Amino acid sequence: MSTRRIIIGISGATGFQYGVKALQMLKSLDIEVHLVISKGAEMTRRLETDYSREDVLQMADVVHPLENLGASIASGSFITLGMLVAPCSMRTLGAIAHNLSDNLLTRAADVVLKDRRRLVLMARETPLNLGHLRNMQLVTEMGGIVFPPVPALYQRPETLDxxxxxxxxxxxxxxxxxxxxxxxxGEDIAPAGITGQRPGHHHDPLKVIS
Structure with missing residues (x-):
């Protein structure tokens, strides 16, 4: 594949900013970004952010209408690194888990799974019911990765960004x-009092705290 490509899907869970951040981060890389946004995501964009639709679309190299099941990303012959859905609603998760290709976002995810490419779902919901958990298990068994955006507080974040x-x-x-x-x-982050230690590489972590 001469051109590296990735698909970004933004679905209707709270957290539209996760999808925007993915688009922003990918801008600095030599990679072609294909974007598809669900109808629910358009609503959360208006509710949660000050971004206009045009602002978001301009961050991608190619934008695909949700209804276009004949788009390039709907075919496995169109080679990509895979697809990130950020955020991933429970509705979208369920459709992917049960191979319901009823729009381009879920069809593209289905193609990524069938061609054994990387699918990462930033599932955004809490608490989870048994149906949610079973759908996560199904996606995982098919080779997808469920990646809830859990804050990493060990890096001592100062802002929401x-x-x-x-x-x-x-x-x-x-x-x-x-x-x-x-x-x-281990490279940029280490708790105060711990030197040269990696998590899980010391028999008694309490002994390294001064």
Whole structure:
């Protein structure tokens, strides 16, 4: 594949900013970004952010209408690194888990799974009922990765953007993308009093605290 491509799906769960942050981070990389946004996501964009629709669409290289099931990303012959859905609603999760390709977002995710490419779902809901958990299990068994955007407080975030950036950066890590600005444990981050230790590499972590 001469052109590296990735699909970004934004569905209707709260957290539209996760999808925007993914688009912003990918701008600095040599990768072609294909974007598809659900109808629910358009509503959360208006409710949660000051971004206009045009602001968001301009961040992608190619934008696909949700209803266009004949789009390039609906075919496995169109090679991509995979797809990140950020955020991923429980409705979208359920459709993907049960292979319901009723719009381009869920069809693209189905294609990624059938062609054994990387699918990462930033599932955004709490608490979870048994149906949610079973759908997560089904997606995982098919090779997808369920990646709830849980804040990494060990990096001592100072702003909401710090929290969002770290979660999205870790999700993009799963595609083998090199994000230089992402703080990493053991490289950029270490608790006070701990020197040269990696999590899980010391028999008694309490003994290394001064």
């Amino acid at each position: 710090d929290i969002i950036s770290h979660s999205v950066g870790r999700a993009l890590d799963l595609f083998g993308l090199d994000l230089d600005a992402l703080p990493r444990w």
